[in-house]
Amino acid sequence: MDDRTVRRHVTDELDFAPMIDAAQIGVAVENGVVTLTGHVRNYAEKRIAERVALRVRGVRAVVEQIGVRPPDSVRVDDEALADRCAKVLEWDVQVPERSVEIKVAKGCVTLQGCVPHYHQKAAVDKALRRLAGVTDIVNLIAVTPPVQPDAVKARILAALKRNAKDPDTIRVEVDGDVVILDGCVDVWRERDLAERAAWSAPGVRAVEDRLTLAG
CATH class of the missing domain: 3.30.70.2210 (Alpha-Beta Plaits)
Incomplete structure (x- = not known):
């Protein structure tokens, strides 16, 4: 559909919408991208004009440049x-x-x-x-979805089982959006692994690391 036809259809659709004053809205089309200009009485009309233009067949996108001039x-x-x-x-x-x-x-x-x-x-x-x-x-x-402590804990433990040599030595507790790591590790690399696993869980705001190095 050519731009001239799209412009006509958008203009007709705006005229058909009783909630807005289409005479105050300018319409330009280039490569299927509609630019709306002019002014309306309130923000609601501005949003309506944008939605009306978007529903017209052949419209690829809408650039909304309408101003609001309240009475x-x-x-x-x-x-x-x-x-x-x-x-x-x-x-x-x-x-x-x-x-x-x-x-x-x-x-x-x-x-x-x-x-x-x-x-x-x-x-x-x-x-x-x-x-x-x-x-x-x-x-x-x-x-931000609410943190699900059981799901967060399960995700961290699964990551530890995949990467840590002895994941059973690391205890994981979740208190709200805070993860607490406790226990001991053989090398500090596994401590880093545990911290990264904790931070990767969705919704975690803080990680409290109490891990110690095995003697």
């Missing part, structure tokens, strides 16, 4: 917007308490923190995108 009647200063965002997340049951840090600069909301599951990261974005005054959202929330 004067709904303009919110950064301090008030940050407070509003915090309150929305406090009431959202999908978002773990105190898991997200919010920073607002000229309506751009930057999110940092850590949650156990991706759907919780997406829930934060979804909860804030329709707030008046939001011009953009930068979601830097990390997804």
Whole structure:
């Protein structure tokens, strides 16, 4: 499909979307890559325009350069917007308490923190995108699955059995996201092996090495 046809289809699809004012959005296409320009009333419309363009056949990618210009009647200063965002997340049951840090600069909301599951990261974005005054959202929330102590211990022991000469002399305990190595080894090389095995397990934050060298 040529670029001219893709552009026409994207423009028609935007016109068909009742949630946005397509007259304020410019569309350019080059080699199947769609660039959206212009301005919309809120961040939600910006996201909708991007999704609408992506669903058109022949679109390879979308470069979104749409600005947000809230009406004067709904303009919110950064301090008030940050407070509003915090309150929305406090009431959202999908978002773990105190898991997200919010920073607002000229309506751009930057999110940092850590949650156990991706759907919780997406829930934060979804909860804030329709707030008046939001011009953009930068979601830097990390997804870190909770540590499963039994699985971490099994993985470390399996690595030791593959590489250590006498793995039974090394004891492994997992306390939350901390691995404790105890026992004795014949050579310091095996101590290094044990430490590397511990650090390679997902979710491990610290390794406490109590291993000693056999006399």
